[in-house]
Amino acid sequence: MKIGLEIHIQLPTRTKMFCSCPSTGSGGPNSRICPGCMGMPGTIPVLNKEAVLIGIKIAKLLNCTVPDIIWFNRKIYFYPDLCHHYQITQYETPIAGKGVYYLGKKPIRITEAHLEEDPGIVTRSGDGSLTDYNRSGMPLIEIVTEPDIATPAEAREFLTALLRDIRHVIDLPDDGERTIRADCNISMTGSERCEVKNVNGLKNVEAALTFEAVRQTKVIKAGGKISRETRHFDAERKVTTSARKKETVGDYAYVCESNLGRIDVRKLTEGVVHKESPKNMAARLEKEYGISGKVSEQMVNTSVKLAELYEYLAKKADAASALKCVTGPISSYWKALESSADEKKEPLADIVVQFMNDRINDVECSIMIRSLITGENIERTAALSEDLDALIKRAIADNPSVVDDYKKSEKAANRIIGFVMKETAGAYPSADIVEATKRILDRM
């Protein structure tokens, strides 16, 4: 089985790709349009520099080459979602040339990534079609991979990792205002490929590909042939249906978009400040601080800010003490701490240093950290903590097999956590129970 993806991501620029219409807003259909993105005769596109800059950042993240000079093309086709009957896209000089993205150790080759404008949205209604051009001219990047993905589950894993990195590197908010869609190409060994168009969401990508894998295998087993075609995904029924025979490049006419001319991007490329991706950060933390890859991934997955806090504390104290505090009370209280992590990082460092120098033990350290985060005074936090610890120890004494099971898998702690939560009926925050149970089991 071979799977390749084409991923369309709307870019977080303030305005559209070739005009000054705002890229977000809630004024209803056709409220963010102008003669430019409506394709009126006499209008001339003006390139959004911010979109090019974001394109370069993505190119660098994907280890792609960036050409010195780029230009745009008109992809000509007739459909009501495009006012000027062509889409401005990059055909000959994609902003990102060949590259590679590593999923763990596995390389997924990137064919290219190009900038283009999104078309409008056509909605079929009872007696005709309705068209909303708010989306027309929205800046997009389309990332094309080689068919290096082996299974639908791997496709989802790849997309999850890739999108996490892209969101961080280009500051793409996760507020649902910008869409991410994927075209999924899949073929069985020695067979033609089918493309499932416009699939939204990670779960749906996996579901669409899984459905296609089963369908294509059945057709081949029954002696049939898979013909090259484009298919739609029905997210409700989780099935794909035939849409049309696959179009080829020859079905479109591409001409140069001469109104935009040739653009020298060398200065932009040299000047681009590239943020470290979460994936690279996890790998670097593992190497620099000698922590396990699983733990560094976990920290980064919770939040890049948490991983940054770990690094700050590891520098102020040492890697092991910082790790104990970050994976313990700090992770348990991360939701409460996240927004004030910057202002509390110095007092946190003081506590971690005291712990490193054995001036306080792990229980005292945990109490001080929790008190700092919640604002509750230390005596009260300590008293509550003592009661809770006693309760957990009793629960463990009643279920002694938990101790050995926990050494094999941390999941065993859930038996105690669940029991204590039920027993205390909301008297303690669940974060406290989780943290204390793990701390006590760690010592046993």
Ligand SMILES: [Zn+2]
């Ligand atoms: Zn416009």
